[in-house]
Amino acid sequence: MAKTHVTMKVNGAEVEGLVEPRTLLVHFIRENLGMTGTHIGCETTHCGACTVDIDGMSVKSCTMFAVQADGSDITTVEGMANADGTLSALQEGFRMMHGLQCGFCTPGMIMRAHRLLKENPSPSEQEIRMGISGNICRCTGYQNIVKAIQYASAKINGVEFREAAE
Amino acid sequence: MNDMTPTREQRSAALEGMGCKRKRVEDIRFTQGKGNYVDDVKLPGMLHGDFVRSPHPHARVKKIDDSEALKVPGVLAVITAETLKTVNLAWMPTLAGDVQMVLADGKVLFQNQEVAFVVATDRYAADDGINKVIVEYEPLPPLVDPFKSMDKDAPVLREDLAGKTSGAHGPRKHHNHIFEWTVGDKELTDSAFNKAEVTIKEMISYHRTHPSPLETCQCVCSFDKIKGELTIYGTFQAPHVIRTVVSLIAKLPEQKIHVIAPDIGGGFGNKVGAYPGYICAAVASIVTGKPVKWVEDRIENLTATSFARDYHMTTEIAATKDGKVTGLRVHVLADHGAFDACADPSKWPAGFFNIVTGSYDFPTAHLAVDGVYTNKAPGGVAYRCSFRVTEAAYCIERAMDILAQKLNMDPAELRLKNFIKPEQFPYHSALGWEYDSGDYHTAMRKMMETTGYAALRKEQAEKRAAFARGETREIMGLGVSFFTEIVGAGPSKNCDILGIAMFDSCEIRMHPTGAGIARMGTKSQGQGHETTWAQIIATEIGIPADNIMVEEGNTDTAPYGLGTYGSRSTPVAGAAIAMAARKIKAKAQMIAAYKLEVHEDDLEFDIDGFRVKGLPEKFMSMKDICWAAYNSVPPGMEPGLEAVSYYDPPNMTYPFGAYLCVMDIDVDTGVYKVRRFYALDDCGTRINPMIIEGQVHGGLTEAFAIAMGQEIRYDDTGNVVTGSFMDFFMPTAVETPHWETDFTVTPSPHHPIGAKGVGESPNVGGVPAFSNAVNDAFSFLGSTHIQMPHDFWRNWKAAKALGAVA
Numbered sequence A: 001m002a003k004t005h006v007t008m009k010v011n012g013a014e015v016e017g018l019v020e021p022r023t024l025l026v027h028f029i030r031e032n033l034g035m036t037g038t039h040i041g042c043e044t045t046h047c048g049a050c051t052v053d054i055d056g057m058s059v060k061s062c063t064m065f066a067v068q069a070d071g072s073d074i075t076t077v078e079g080m081a082n083a084d085g086t087l088s089a090l091q092e093g094f095r096m097m098h099g100l101q102c103g104f105c106t107p108g109m110i111m112r113a114h115r116l117l118k119e120n121p122s123p124s125e126q127e128i129r130m131g132i133s134g135n136i137c138r139c140t141g142y143q144n145i146v147k148a149i150q151y152a153s154a155k156i157n158g159v160e161f162r163e164a165a166e
Numbered sequence B: 001m002n003d004m005t006p007t008r009e010q011r012s013a014a015l016e017g018m019g020c021k022r023k024r025v026e027d028i029r030f031t032q033g034k035g036n037y038v039d040d041v042k043l044p045g046m047l048h049g050d051f052v053r054s055p056h057p058h059a060r061v062k063k064i065d066d067s068e069a070l071k072v073p074g075v076l077a078v079i080t081a082e083t084l085k086t087v088n089l090a091w092m093p094t095l096a097g098d099v100q101m102v103l104a105d106g107k108v109l110f111q112n113q114e115v116a117f118v119v120a121t122d123r124y125a126a127d128d129g130i131n132k133v134i135v136e137y138e139p140l141p142p143l144v145d146p147f148k149s150m151d152k153d154a155p156v157l158r159e160d161l162a163g164k165t166s167g168a169h170g171p172r173k174h175h176n177h178i179f180e181w182t183v184g185d186k187e188l189t190d191s192a193f194n195k196a197e198v199t200i201k202e203m204i205s206y207h208r209t210h211p212s213p214l215e216t217c218q219c220v221c222s223f224d225k226i227k228g229e230l231t232i233y234g235t236f237q238a239p240h241v242i243r244t245v246v247s248l249i250a251k252l253p254e255q256k257i258h259v260i261a262p263d264i265g266g267g268f269g270n271k272v273g274a275y276p277g278y279i280c281a282a283v284a285s286i287v288t289g290k291p292v293k294w295v296e297d298r299i300e301n302l303t304a305t306s307f308a309r310d311y312h313m314t315t316e317i318a319a320t321k322d323g324k325v326t327g328l329r330v331h332v333l334a335d336h337g338a339f340d341a342c343a344d345p346s347k348w349p350a351g352f353f354n355i356v357t358g359s360y361d362f363p364t365a366h367l368a369v370d371g372v373y374t375n376k377a378p379g380g381v382a383y384r385c386s387f388r389v390t391e392a393a394y395c396i397e398r399a400m401d402i403l404a405q406k407l408n409m410d411p412a413e414l415r416l417k418n419f420i421k422p423e424q425f426p427y428h429s430a431l432g433w434e435y436d437s438g439d440y441h442t443a444m445r446k447m448m449e450t451t452g453y454a455a456l457r458k459e460q461a462e463k464r465a466a467f468a469r470g471e472t473r474e475i476m477g478l479g480v481s482f483f484t485e486i487v488g489a490g491p492s493k494n495c496d497i498l499g500i501a502m503f504d505s506c507e508i509r510m511h512p513t514g515a516g517i518a519r520m521g522t523k524s525q526g527q528g529h530e531t532t533w534a535q536i537i538a539t540e541i542g543i544p545a546d547n548i549m550v551e552e553g554n555t556d557t558a559p560y561g562l563g564t565y566g567s568r569s570t571p572v573a574g575a576a577i578a579m580a581a582r583k584i585k586a587k588a589q590m591i592a593a594y595k596l597e598v599h600e601d602d603l604e605f606d607i608d609g610f611r612v613k614g615l616p617e618k619f620m621s622m623k624d625i626c627w628a629a630y631n632s633v634p635p636g637m638e639p640g641l642e643a644v645s646y647y648d649p650p651n652m653t654y655p656f657g658a659y660l661c662v663m664d665i666d667v668d669t670g671v672y673k674v675r676r677f678y679a680l681d682d683c684g685t686r687i688n689p690m691i692i693e694g695q696v697h698g699g700l701t702e703a704f705a706i707a708m709g710q711e712i713r714y715d716d717t718g719n720v721v722t723g724s725f726m727d728f729f730m731p732t733a734v735e736t737p738h739w740e741t742d743f744t745v746t747p748s749p750h751h752p753i754g755a756k757g758v759g760e761s762p763n764v765g766g767v768p769a770f771s772n773a774v775n776d777a778f779s780f781l782g783s784t785h786i787q788m789p790h791d792f793w794r795n796w797k798a799a800k801a802l803g804a805v806a
């Protein structure tokens, strides 16, 4: 099948590649760019494991063609750590609050939470639950994921994080 | 001692040993997308395989034409049963003593069964290829209902078994019958029923469901023709067993097979068994001489690999008028699908279902299970449960509620009256198990006090009165569940898989600087082994957990072990770790005695080293002992500090718990709301409370899904109607309730550190708690039992059937 040349910015770096028109963005990221942090759990837009940030929006990269992302600015989980290599507030939140177990959903969760906090830096528990409802986790039962996002929100806002009493 | 000397508490805390909420070491890589899952493995020249699958649940395969497929650019080979026959791999043995087609041979037996394997240069080309393979089918009548499977005129499903009157577990009664398994004293039980003042009888179904971890099953197989070696990366919960099975069926020497299970994205039992994908990828690699990757998609995962449950349990209890149980009789019809590919220890055709007497002191019981074939996917697995314990717990917990209702007794009171008493442990159940330890009354009472159970019952009574007066359309249910699990498979005296005893193993090597590596026969799929295993070692030998690296999943380096499933890691491998660590400690003690110039018996272990009794300043740290182990051991002693332990547990462990679910249901819409969910778990010694709570949250979420909506359903024509996350209920953060966790601690007396295991418990105890809440809500309208799953629509239907909705 004839291939198309695409260029995009991924985690701040210009990248390019030749793709078939039908190549999914998630495959381009994982196979062509070799960035395997973005996962595939369903390929049908249900699980959110493939969530990346495209031009300021959370997008499930299994439901977008690479050619549609031509010219866009993408952030994947590999672009989430602080510049000095330490864990960002969100990543730290997931670790501190035990917001992951197998870690397979985690990159997608982090990318979704990243955009959620950009749009609403102090979400309520209900807003967080709604905000991540496009992302499925099979291991953690969500409670600690919610806490992880609250932790990051507190840290970003420079306030002390207090766990709600059980 | 000056002020800078760390206190005992500080020294102990520095180890981050058992009991500490140590943060997980795994998370550093997972939160940065640096995990290494199977689909992340890329080998030079790697090819991709994909399956042609049957649209029919039951059909004769007349012809497979691959000529057009082979013309597709990138397609290199199409493998069929005929190809596999040339290498004797058209059928493979299952873990349950049956055989299973790898690729359809003569006919297909379930929808989406593997028919041909297309190998191509990339996954898109493989997909093009499968669309060009032309398969001619002659549809046959499908057998969907397990209750009809032993009818006289039921179609013969397994033609390969025609005429066979006995199977792996004894006589077969019918051409679609797999086994009959009976346990207990039939005569005594029948007589208990004949004499009973009160009896109940109910058909309690536990529907077919699926573990569906977020990562599907996958592998990369690479055969090196020159060396004659096969390397397999795969999503394997039991890598060593996979190596042995591959060696046995592919006739390759075991040492030339390298099985590597890298990071695994959840398993829940789904990744215990062997699937056609593994065999086909291995054969394809041998045929093409290139590495071959097989990655299952979600639809394939849901429809073709390892379902769970599908037990239909006719349950009877005999009791006295005042609520003392006197007998239990259960008959199970078990739908195993097209092949008996259940993952159970060899001797247990229905797993540990004979824990069905639960937490109650039944003087006698009798159990019979009939396994049957149907046109459904094979592979019943222990989905977040220890071999059919979830079914058993559900069965007895529903039945106890039904009995309570009949006796007009409170379900919690009925349970308290029948619990095995603390002084009865070790307790021998009527169906043959020896429970190690338990204190059920304390757990139940703690649950009742913490949740304000009596007040909740009062509120329920008021709500019911208000409902009767027409003031509300909402009904309230209290779901009590108390479970005893049986985990830690297991002792070689009664547990093996394909003849391999179910021990587990640990090898620890301490290096000169006081750092070490521990290698295990287990394989974490999210349970956090890298974190907790190091904590056990830290406490046992006094080296900080941060200095211990834990490695699992590589059969070249790890000692042989039976893997991680059925909550067996902590009870079996956790014990192996403690035993290996104790061997290290014993050698360390000899070295310390030599260096401190005292007799070994004059030393005592003190947190992170050895101290001379009565002379507190004469102390040698474990770190220093590690150094000495490599340069100044006592004369005649081998240098080095390492140990290995293969632990064969003397018995299973029996964690238990008391759960309560408070639920409100709107009868006009069927919409339910879980107002509260409280889970008290007793898993013995708690290694990492943070991880235990996390496991409980996860297990409860899966229990919630199963009880309240999730089901693998087939229509009458054998078509799977729940083949994607669109129609297979996957709870999100929005539906998932808030979880309250609590605990008591009753250590296992026979386990080196007293730990019992917890990963499955919340699923085992959670499902009956949800289902009992729904049933309790509806009970005052006259119903005794409503089958799961209890989604909105079924709740509404129940309300309508009971006359609550016009």
Ligand code: FES
Residues within 6 Å of the ligand: A039, A040, A041, A042, A043, A044, A045, A046, A047, A048, A049, A050, A051, A060, A061, A062, A063
């Ligand atoms: S893989 Fe994209 S949403 Fe599941």
Ligand code: FES
Residues within 6 Å of the ligand: A099, A100, A101, A102, A103, A104, A105, A106, A136, A137, A138, A139, A140, B214, B265, B266, B526
């Ligand atoms: S941590 Fe396993 S799926 Fe979320």
